[in-house]
Amino acid sequence: MIRSFKRIALAAILVSSMVSPVWASTFVIQKIQVNGLQRVSQGTVLNYLPIQVGDTLNTEDTGKIISALYQTGFFSSISLSQEGSTLIVTVEERPTIGNLKITGNKMIATKDLTKALSGFGIASGQVYDQSVVDNVRLSLERQYYQQGNYNAKVQIKATPTTNNRVDLQITIDEGAAAVIKKIQIIGNQAFKEKALLKNFKLQTSGWISGFKKTDQYSKEKLDGDLEALKSFYMNKGYIQFKVDSSEVTMTPDKKYVYIVIHVTEGPKYTFSGYKLEGNLLFPMTDLTKLITFHAGETFSRQVVTNNANALTTFYGEHGYALSKIQPVPQIDEVNHQVMVNYMIDPGKKVYVREINFVGNTKTEDQVLRREMRQSEGALVSTTSIKESERRLNMLGYFKNVKVSTVPVEGSEDQVDLNVNVTEAPSATLTAGVGYSDTDGLLLNAGYNQPNFFGSGKNLGINFNTSDFQRYYSVSYFNPYYTDNGIGRGFNFYAMTTNTDNNNVDISTYAMDQYGANVNFSVPVSETDSLSYGMGYQISRIELGDDPSQELINFFNGTNTLPPPNPIPETDSETFNNILLNGGWTHVNFDRGIFPTRGFGQTVNLQLGLPGGGEEQSYYKANYLAHVYVPITYGFILSLRGELGYGGGLFGTQALPFYNNYYAGGIGVTGAVRGYEGYSIGPQDSNGDTYGGNALADGTVGLVIPTGISPDTFRLTTFLDFGNVYNTSDVQTTTGSGPMRYSVGVQGEWRSPIGPLVLSLAYPLNPQPVDHKEPMQFTVGTSF
Secondary structure: OHHHHHHHHHHHHHHHHHOOOOOOOOEEOOEEEEEOOOOOOHHHHHHHOOOOOOOEEOOOHHHHHHHHHHOOOOEEEEEEEEEOOEEEEEEEEOOEEEEEEEEOOOOOOHHHHHHHHHHOOOOOOOEOOHHHHHHHHHHHHHHHHHOOOOOOEEEEEEEEEOOOEEEEEEEEEOOOOOEEEEEEEEOOOOOOHHHHHOOOOOOOOOHHHHHHOOOEOOHHHHHHHHHHHHHHHHOOOOOOOEEEEEEEEEOOOOOEEEEEEEEEOOOOOEEEEEEEEEOOOOOHHHHHOOOOOOOOOEOOHHHHHHHHHHHHHHHHHOOOOOOEEEEEEEEEOOOOEEEEEEEEEOOOOOEEEEEEEEOOOOOOHHHHHOOOOOOOOOEOOHHHHHHHHHHHHHOOOEEEEEEEEEEOOOOOOEEEEEEEEEEOOOOEEEEEEEEEOOOEEEEEEEEEEOOHHHOOOEEEEEEEEOOOEEEEEEEEEEOOOOOOOOEEEEEEEEEEEEOOOOOOOEOOEEEEEEEEEEEEEEEOOOOEEEEEEEEEEEEEEEEOOOOOHHHHHHHHOOOOOOOOOOOOOOOEEEEEEEEEEEEEEEEOOOOOOOOOOEEEEEEEEEEEEEEEEOOOOEEEEEEEEEEEEEOOOOOEEEEEEEEEEEEEOOOOOOOOHHHOEOEOEOOOOOOEOEEOOOOEOOEOOOOOEOOEOEEEEEEEEEEEOOOOOOOOEEEEEEEEEEEEEOOOOOOOOEOOOOOEEEEEEEEEEEEOOEEEEEEEEEEOOOOOOOOEEOEEEEEOOOO
8 A cells, every 4th residue: 555655645746846836936725625525525625735825826736736636646638727716637547446345255254354454455445556456456466376276366346326436356266286296305303204294284186185284385384394393303403414405396277385494403412510699589309309310311492491480480370370480591512512591580579459341242251260270369370370370261152261361551560360261052942853764853942051141050951852752941050159159959860761662672561651850060270179968859750552571570570481470469659769979079170171182080879768659779881081191282172981880779689771871882881882772681571682780881082173263163073881780689681792882083062052963973892682873863962
C-alpha cells in the first residue's frame, strides 16, 4: 500500500509539472467549488486541501493541491480551473467495491481470506484501486507458493455496476501441492541420514505421509526442520554445527521437489562443569540438586535449558516469579569442552495483586476461582499456577486454558494473573431412532450437562428404550456442596427388562428395577478423592416363557446343572436391597477431555444388603486404570485396564445373575470393540449369554496425530482384549472360552452436541457363540 501511495504521489508531481496555469496571475480565493463528487463529501475534500478561502493562490500551488488530493486515494482524475475569484476543483472519483465473492479456496478459510483482504483495503464499501488489487493477487499466489502449491493461480475480476461501484470476483485455483521426492543430507559423518531425517516433519512421498500431508513442501516447514536438525546436533555435543546451504529444485511440471542440504558438523564437545553465580539467596546444596549433568558428559543445549528452567521454577516456587536465570557457556575450542555459568538474578519477591478471568462467557467466575491454587495477595508460586491450570483443564468445560503473569505498572513486587479460557461445548445432547437385529427398535434421548447454567453443577436426564429394555434416570451432582470441595449428588432411576426375545443374546427373564441413591465425594489431595454413598433398590424378577436351566437353578436356590430340574419352585421374586458404596479415585491427567499425559485409577466397592423382600446380599469390587504417555511428534501411548469381581454375602451363594459382568461393545464396562455388547462370556443352556462374576479387559492404544486440532479430534489405533468368567459355584452350560482380542481404529470428535465416538474394529479370535459388530458408535465420554 505504501508503494502504491508513492506511485500516486510521483504521478501527481509529474502531472502537476505538465499542467499549464489556467490563470494569468495570482488571485485571492473567495470561494472554492468542487465538481464531480458522488460519494465523497465536499467537506472531506476541503479538509485535505492545503489552501483555504482567503489564501492567495499562484501557479506553484497547483502541484501541492493535486498531490494532496491524489494521496487520499479517492480520485482517479483531478483538474483545477478559475472563474473570477472562485477556485474550481473538478474530480473523478474512484469506484467503490460492492460485492466481494471468493471461490475455489480450500487451504485458506474464506473467513481468514476476507479478514486479510480487508487489511489491504479490499472490502465492501472500500475504494477500488487496481494497483492494490494487482498486488493482492500476487501476494495471494506467493502465499500459496510458500505452502508448496506452485501451480496455484489467482484471478480477480472487476465488474462495474451502478452508482460507481464494482463487484469483485476472486477465483482461486489452488492446484496440487508439490510433493517431496527426495531429501538428501550431505556432509554428515557422525549420524546416518536416516537418523537425521527422523527429526524432520517433512517426509518423502508415501501413503502415510500422503495421508498426513507431510510430503507437501513449504518453505516454512523446511525452515522449521532445519532448526530441528540444528537442535538435534546441539543436543549431541556438536555446538559448532551449521547448515551451509539448502537447495530446493523442482521438476518442470512443478509436481515434485528435491531437497539437498549441505551441513558441517564440527567437533563433538563435552561438559567440563558448571558454576552458579549471582545473588543465590538459597544454600548451594539446594541449587546443585537441580543441575543434572556432570563433567565429561556430552554437551546438550536442551539439558542446559532444562536446568535453567528448573532453577527458574525453584525460585518461582519461593515467590521470586520474575527471577532471571541466564546460562552463559564458556567454550574451550582446544579441548572441545564447555563450562556453563548460570547467572542468577532472583529479583524481588512477587505477590499476586488480582486474578482476572477472560473468555468464560458461560461459566461463572466462582467456578474457575475455586479451582485456583494460587491466591490473591499471596506470593507467586509457579507450582500453584501450574496446578491451577491443570485443574481448570480437568473440568472439561474449556478447549484451551492459559495462565499468564502480567507485571503491575509502577510496581516491582506485584503481578496480575490473567486466566484466559476458551469455552467448549460441555453438554451432551442425544436424540435418536434406530434399529438393530439384537435390540430391535431403539429410541434414546438424553441431556447431560456437567456445567449446568455455568454453575459447575452436573445435571443428567436420560431415556433409552429397545425391544427388551427401557431405562430412565435423573441425576444431579454438585462438586462443591461445601466450600472445601465436598461434593454431593443424587440419582433416581427405573429400568424394565424383558429378554424373553429370540433376538436377544441374554438369558431370558423379565425385571422391573427402581432405585435412588445419594453419593458424596471428599477430596484428600489435589489428585485423590474418596467417595461414599447409599441407596435403595427394588428388583422384581420373573422368569421368561423358556427359561434356561441356570435361571431355574437361581430361583430354586441351587447351583449345579446335573441333574436338570426344569420346574422352578416359583417364577417370580422381589429383592429389596440397601446399597452401600465406597471408593477411591486418583487422577492427574493434564486435561479432562483428550488427555495427553497422566495416570488415573479408581477403586470402588458396592455392597447390597437385605432391605425387605427375599433375603439377598452381595458385593462387587471394581478397579479401573488408565495411563497416557506422550511419545514423540504428537504420538501418545494409551494403556487401560479394568478388573471386576463379585460374589454373595451372608448366606447368598453367589452374585445375583442380573448383577453379572458382561463383555463386548464400546464405551461400557467390559468393552471389547468389534464384538457386540453383552456377547462375550459364559452361555446358558439356551445358548444365551449368562455373564459372570469376574471381569478382565483392557486396551493398548496409540493416539496418532492427524493435523486436525488435537483439542477437537483424536484418532487412535487399538488392541482390545477382555472376557468375563464364572469363578463361583454357579455352573453354566458353556464356559468363558479364551480371552477375546480385537484391533481397530477409533475417531473421537468433540462436537457441538458432545463427544462423538466411531470405532471400526476387527475381532481377532471370535468364537462360534460370539456376535461380531465391526462398526460401533457412541455419544459421550469415559474415564
